[in-house]
Amino acid sequence: MSRYPPRLAERLLAAALGDHPAAPYVLADLREEFAALSAAHSRRAAWWYWWEAIGLGLRHALTRPRRKASASRSSNFGDLMRTDFVLALRSLTRRPAITAAIVLTIGGALAATSVAFSLVNGILLRPLPFGTPERLVSIWERFAERGADKNVVSPANYYAWRRELKLVEDLTAVFETSAALTGDGDPEQVGVVLSAGPLFSLLGGAPLVGRFYGAAEDVDGGPAVAVISEQLWRRRFGADPAVVGRTIIVNGTKREIIGVLPRRLDFAPVNSWGAVGSRDLYLPLQYGPAARSVTGRFLQVVARLAPGATLAAAGQEATALVDRLRVEFPDRLTGWGVNLVTLRSDLVGDVETPLAIVFAAVALVLLVACANVANLLMARATERRGELTVRAALGASRFDLARQVFGESMVLALLGGIVGVGLSVWGIAALVGAAPDLPRLDQLGVDGRLVGFLVLGTVVVAVAIGVGPAVESSGRDVGGWFTQRGAVGDRRANRARRVLVGVQVAFSLVLVVGAGLLVRSLANRLTIDLGFDPENVVTAQVSLRGEKYREASARGAAVEAVLERVAALPGIAIASGASSVPMSDKNQATSFVALDRPRPPAGQFPVADVRFVHHAYFAAMRIGVREGRSLAETDRPGVPLVVAINATGARQLWPNESAIGKRIEMEWGDTLRAEIVGVVDDVRLAGPDQPVERATLYWEYRQLGVPDLTLVVRGERGVPDVAPVRRALAEVDPNLPLYGVRSMEGLRADTVAQARFLTASLTLFSILALGLAALGVYGVMAYGVQQRSREIGVRLALGADRSAVVRMLLSEGARVVGPALAVGLVAALLLSRFLRGVVFGVTATDPVTVVGALLIIALVALGACWFPARRASAIPPAEAIRTD
Amino acid sequence: MARIHALGDFEQLVVLAILRLEAKAFAPDIRRAIETAANRPVSRGALYATLDRLEAKGLLAWRPEPGSSVRAGIPRRRFWVTAAGLRAVKRSYRAVATLARGLEGRLGSAS
Numbered sequence: 001m002s003r004y005p006p007r008l009a010e011r012l013l014a015a016a017l018g019d020h021p022a023a024p025y026v027l028a029d030l031r032e033e034f035a036a037l038s039a040a041h042s043r044r045a046a047w048w049y050w051w052e053a054i055g056l057g058l059r060h061a062l063t064r065p066r067r068k069a070s071a072s073r074s075s076n077f078g079d080l081m082r083t084d085f086v087l088a089l090r091s092l093t094r095r096p097a098i099t100a101a102i103v104l105t106i107g108g109a110l111a112a113t114s115v116a117f118s119l120v121n122g123i124l125l126r127p128l129p130f131g132t133p134e135r136l137v138s139i140w141e142r143f144a145e146r147g148a149d150k151n152v153v154s155p156a157n158y159y160a161w162r163r164e165l166k167l168v169e170d171l172t173a174v175f176e177t178s179a180a181l182t183g184d185g186d187p188e189q190v191g192v193v194l195s196a197g198p199l200f201s202l203l204g205g206a207p208l209v210g211r212f213y214g215a216a217e218d219v220d221g222g223p224a225v226a227v228i229s230e231q232l233w234r235r236r237f238g239a240d241p242a243v244v245g246r247t248i249i250v251n252g253t254k255r256e257i258i259g260v261l262p263r264r265l266d267f268a269p270v271n272s273w274g275a276v277g278s279r280d281l282y283l284p285l286q287y288g289p290a291a292r293s294v295t296g297r298f299l300q301v302v303a304r305l306a307p308g309a310t311l312a313a314a315g316q317e318a319t320a321l322v323d324r325l326r327v328e329f330p331d332r333l334t335g336w337g338v339n340l341v342t343l344r345s346d347l348v349g350d351v352e353t354p355l356a357i358v359f360a361a362v363a364l365v366l367l368v369a370c371a372n373v374a375n376l377l378m379a380r381a382t383e384r385r386g387e388l389t390v391r392a393a394l395g396a397s398r399f400d401l402a403r404q405v406f407g408e409s410m411v412l413a414l415l416g417g418i419v420g421v422g423l424s425v426w427g428i429a430a431l432v433g434a435a436p437d438l439p440r441l442d443q444l445g446v447d448g449r450l451v452g453f454l455v456l457g458t459v460v461v462a463v464a465i466g467v468g469p470a471v472e473s474s475g476r477d478v479g480g481w482f483t484q485r486g487a488v489g490d491r492r493a494n495r496a497r498r499v500l501v502g503v504q505v506a507f508s509l510v511l512v513v514g515a516g517l518l519v520r521s522l523a524n525r526l527t528i529d530l531g532f533d534p535e536n537v538v539t540a541q542v543s544l545r546g547e548k549y550r551e552a553s554a555r556g557a558a559v560e561a562v563l564e565r566v567a568a569l570p571g572i573a574i575a576s577g578a579s580s581v582p583m584s585d586k587n588q589a590t591s592f593v594a595l596d597r598p599r600p601p602a603g604q605f606p607v608a609d610v611r612f613v614h615h616a617y618f619a620a621m622r623i624g625v626r627e628g629r630s631l632a633e634t635d636r637p638g639v640p641l642v643v644a645i646n647a648t649g650a651r652q653l654w655p656n657e658s659a660i661g662k663r664i665e666m667e668w669g670d671t672l673r674a675e676i677v678g679v680v681d682d683v684r685l686a687g688p689d690q691p692v693e694r695a696t697l698y699w700e701y702r703q704l705g706v707p708d709l710t711l712v713v714r715g716e717r718g719v720p721d722v723a724p725v726r727r728a729l730a731e732v733d734p735n736l737p738l739y740g741v742r743s744m745e746g747l748r749a750d751t752v753a754q755a756r757f758l759t760a761s762l763t764l765f766s767i768l769a770l771g772l773a774a775l776g777v778y779g780v781m782a783y784g785v786q787q788r789s790r791e792i793g794v795r796l797a798l799g800a801d802r803s804a805v806v807r808m809l810l811s812e813g814a815r816v817v818g819p820a821l822a823v824g825l826v827a828a829l830l831l832s833r834f835l836r837g838v839v840f841g842v843t844a845t846d847p848v849t850v851v852g853a854l855l856i857i858a859l860v861a862l863g864a865c866w867f868p869a870r871r872a873s874a875i876p877p878a879e880a881i882r883t884d
Numbered sequence: 885m886a887r888i889h890a891l892g893d894f895e896q897l898v899v900l901a902i903l904r905l906e907a908k909a910f911a912p913d914i915r916r917a918i919e920t921a922a923n924r925p926v927s928r929g930a931l932y933a934t935l936d937r938l939e940a941k942g943l944l945a946w947r948p949e950p951g952s953s954v955r956a957g958i959p960r961r962r963f964w965v966t967a968a969g970l971r972a973v974k975r976s977y978r979a980v981a982t983l984a985r986g987l988e989g990r991l992g993s994a995s
Contacts, residue, residue, distance in 0.1 A: 003954055004954065022936060022961075025911070025926075025958060025959075026911075026932055028954075028955040028956070028958040029910070029912055029960070030928070031955060031956075032912065032951060033912050034954075035952070052928055055928070055929055056928055056932070058929075059927075059930075059933070065946055451928070759922075801967035835917045844898065
């Protein structure tokens with residue numbers, strides 16, 4: 001580590017010490033102490049130095065200039081600043097309550113803004129942790145007609161691209177799944193990334209231990225190797241550097257560990273099947289020639305743009321290649337194109353809008369807070385006109401007065417900024433715990449950009465709150481105050497304060513409208529009929545892979561045995577299973593044909609979501625059977641295949657007749673043909689936001705058996721405990737881990753988690769803004785009433801009705817609030833367009849919400865006017881007239 | 885007769901520490917000596933301000949001595965107590981000792 005202290009801290013300290021004769025010795029002493037400390041604790045030494053520099057600097061600044069400030073008017077700018085700073089501090093500490101309120105308001109608003117900025121910064125702005133992140137791209141297949149912009153890629157297409165594309169390099173295909181890890185400790189289900197191509201050179205970076213596998217090992221019959229994650233290495237192998245060469249058993253197959261991937265290079269594929277949420281094993285796909293020509297689509301393809309290549313050029317090259325291939329392979333490519341996007345947009349694309357909304361909302365709160373504080377300061381400047389006028393009379397220039405008032409604003413902003421830093425460090429930590437599953441959340445933290453943002457924010461606040469009062473106090477002419485008591489200046493200041501209050505009211509309206517729209521959207525999301533009943537259902541995943549479960553019949557038998565045991569447990573109503581459950585991020589879909597219809601041309605087959613379910617699934621999920629029958633016990637292996645279809649699918653294919661008895665054909669490894677025996681209710685598979693737009697086909701699990709199954713267990717009362725289910729599974733096969741345990745309610749909560757987060761943030765911010773605005777309105781009204789108390793007294797003495805006085809003052813308030821509401825309404829209607837992507841079940845200009853928000857603000861403003869008006873009307877006339 | 889200054893509590897500690905450290909009376913060492921003896925943290929700001937003040941009153945003086953290379957040629961200040969300083973601390977100490985006489989039982993061992 002460096003023997004020299006942090007340069008910035010040292011410079012700041014030197015500046016604070018100024019021309020003090022002992023300054024060089026003090027700095028040198030500190031340097032020496034720093035060198036001694038940093039030899040022992042290099043990290044702590046820097047903190048120590050900063051702490052000492054701030055302490056010494058502040059002490060010096062606060063104790064020294066007192067002598068100097070009074071001594072003479074110095075022309076040195078640094079001294080001038082210091083004098084202003086000390087004067088401001090003294091003036092502010094004379095009114096500790098107001099100062100504390102202002103500092104907390106600024107600090108709170110700055111902290112909220114910087115927490116929001118840290119989200120935007122950490123998730124959207126900071127580069128990905130991989131090598132040359134700006135050149136990483138995802139390459140998707142695209143089927144424009146079906147609205148599939150980012151479709152996963154077939155091996156056949158991937159290997160064709162890898163051979164032909166020149167403008168991208170390190171073309172890699174990945175696929176996430178999970179596997180049972182046994183041998184050396186408890187069996188556990190771990191996340192697995194299967195990769196073809198140079199994944200590791202794409203990510204860029206070195207292994208913690210050992211080496212990565214390369215292209216030579218990614219061949220059919222290549223060595224059984226594995227790269228493990230840093231987490232697994234620490235968790236299961238105690239971070240043993242000699243882990244390389246050890247053998248692990250993955251789904252019953254021995255593999256040799258060759259290296260450890262550092263945590264920061266963890267790559268989460270977007271496509272997954274049976275994933276467990278974290279990734280612990282990286283295995284080469286090792287496809288042979290047959291597997292490389294598979295046309296089913298399931299891979300995510302990532303690559304790096306070649307040096308000098310642009311995204312557009314690479315996209316054109318890929319499109320040209322697919323156009324050429326389509327001529328050769330019309331079957332698999334008719335209707336399909338290709339879509340290149342940056343990897344960054346893939347990883348953070350979904351959250352860009354919500355984050356931008358949160359950030360904008362917070363910025364509005366900050367503006368409202370600034371307007372509020374500026375208002376307070378202007379009121380104070382008016383109060384202090386006596387003091388300022390005397391200063392002016394004694395020879396202070398207008399600039400001197402403005403500088404003094406502005407100095408106070410600067411100090412307030414600075415103190416607010418310091419409070420803001422503390423609050424935001426705390427807020428970021430709290431946020432990481434509370435926020436929904438956002439990408440890259442673990443990368444949040446304080447960095448240079450955030451510090452820069454805070455500094456900028458503080459400066460903006462200082463200017464925003466300081467300019468008004470400074471101008472206000474500089475404009476006073478000396479004679480005016482003594483002769484006319486500053487009536488002209490007062491009118492101007494009052495106008496400025498009304499505008500500031502208007503700004504607060506208008507921005508609050510914008511926020512309340514936004515929050516109202518989101519609250520209604522969330523309510524809609526929570527109450528919409530999903531097509532099944534998520535209450536009292538627990539789900540858990542089990543993966544039937546390895547030698548023992550090669551045959552579908554073995555899988556079927558095992559599942560049957562487990563479900564029988566689970567169903568017999570006390571408190572269990574129904575036990576069933578499905579290849580995936582709604583809202584679980586797992587989806588499988590493919591094209592199919594109705595056999596009684598003319599066969600559509602290639603590329604125009606209808607597409608269905610596909611589920612393999614145990615026959616009790618509909619009962620367990622309470623999905624209604626509309627027509628025909630449910631799948632049944634009698635639909636066993638060996639008897640003709642049957643299938644159930646959802647209502648939307650049945651209506652689309654057979655609009656005017658019953659779907660029951662119709663036959664369909666679908667490719668799923670083999671060609672499957674089956675008769676439709678039932679039509680069931682539509683289920684929103686991807687959660688409340690996704691309407692049902694296409695067919696869902698439910699096949700009987702036992703007839704076809706897929707390796708990954710989600711158990712669906714409905715309790716008689718409450719969500720069932722999963723421990724007995726785990727025991728039942730262990731009785732059937734102790735080597736099968738049960739993982740991914742989730743209640744259906746929990747899965748539903750996840751799908752609205754982002755909406756909930758956004759709604760809660762905006763509601764909180766709008767309440768804050770509304771509270772500040774109410775205070776602002778109250779302040780201006782109370783001040784106005786105080787100023788006019790003599791007039792009010794005269795009116796009352798002349799026999800004016802008290803309620804007339806209240807009405808007059810309220811209409812005064814309405815003249816401030818009314819135009820602000822009009823402006824706010826226009827702004828709200830213009831800005832609510834940006835909420836279009838996140839509202840649900842309401843339009844972004846929903847009249848009910850807008851009118852409701854107007855009413856809320858109007859009521860709050862009325863309340864804020866009412867109290868000062870009441871008080872004024874209650875004053876005895878004689879007393880009011882006496883009041884100066 | 886030269887004017888005798890009254891010393892504050894902290895000033896006494898500083899002067900005594902300098903007397904005790906003799907040839908090693910550099911600011912960081914003075915601070916450490918006081919911290920050890922008084923068993924409380926001493927801020928550098930307070931120490932440097934006190935050294936300045938005592939020097940201005942003529943109770944302390946210093947002379948430059950070469951320091952390590954990180955100081956970039958700036959010498960270390962080796963402090964010593966002037967005759968006036970010694971008189972001042974003697975007077976303060978005598979006052980304390982006089983007042984403490986007879987209270988040994990209640991004050992406990994001075995070490």
